[in-house]
Amino acid sequence: MKKTKKNGGIQLSLFDDWREITDNELICELTNKPTVSEEWTGEYRLERLFNSLTPHRRRIAMAAVELYKRRNTARDKRKTIHNSRDVFDIMQPLLCDLDNEEFWLMPLNQAGRVIDTVRTTMGGICNTPVDIRLIMRKLVEVAASTFIVIHNHPSGNIQPSTDDRRITEAIRRAAEIFRIHLHDHVIIGHNSYYSFSDEGIL
Known part of the structure; x- marks a missing residue:
């Protein structure tokens, strides 16, 4: 891929492969800045990057990221969970x-293949x-044999709270009535996770 410098930035043609340039070069291109400060070295959160953009660039960037997530989710619906x-x-x-908590449902078929990924609720920080009735209705609608529930902790602390444990048990008991097995409850942090199944709670 040919790259040329223009006004301290990177001039790229429409068909260049973005994967061939570094994170810092991508950030420079997105923010229209000639250099990236040391604060961008290593791990960074997307909202920090977006906050440095003009309002117009921020809307475009956020729309692009959302589209990318949706395309990946559609592709991942074909996966088998091992x-x-x-x-x-x-x-x-x-x-x-995310800056707020969300609760998601992942119904699986008898072979462990993902049927769907559904956001059931959005909350606060x-x-x-969690509405257990909505979860049960969705599981019955898609004829799930087993399922996984997922939520995030914006703080990055992946340890389950007392409420997390309580709602997990309530969901498990409700699903038993329909003979649908709760396979796992996964809590997502920034770059780590907690699995109720791995910890022997389920």
Whole structure:
């Protein structure tokens, strides 16, 4: 790929492969800045990057990221879940950069293949409401044999709260009535996760 410098930035043609340039070069191109400060070295949160953009660029960037997440989610619906890491790989891009909690449902068929990924509720910084009736209705509608529930902790602390444990048990008991097995409850942090199944709670 040919790259040329223009006004301290990177001039790219429409068909250049963005994957061939570094994170810092991508940030420079997006923010229209000639250099990137040391604060961008290593891990960074998307909202920090978006806050440095003009309002117009921010809207375009956020729309592009949302479209990318939706396309990946549609692709991941074909996946078979073998372990909690598979769940994390699917859900982390959707949840890692949120400032609020969300609760998601992942119904699986008898072979463990993902039927759908559904956001059931959106909440605040520290919690999100969970309507067990909505979860059960969706599981019955898609004829799920088993399922996984997922939510995020914006703080990055992946340890389950007392409420997390309580709602997990309530969901498990409700699903038993329909003979649908709760396979796991995964809590997503920024770059890590907690699995109720791995910890022997389910």
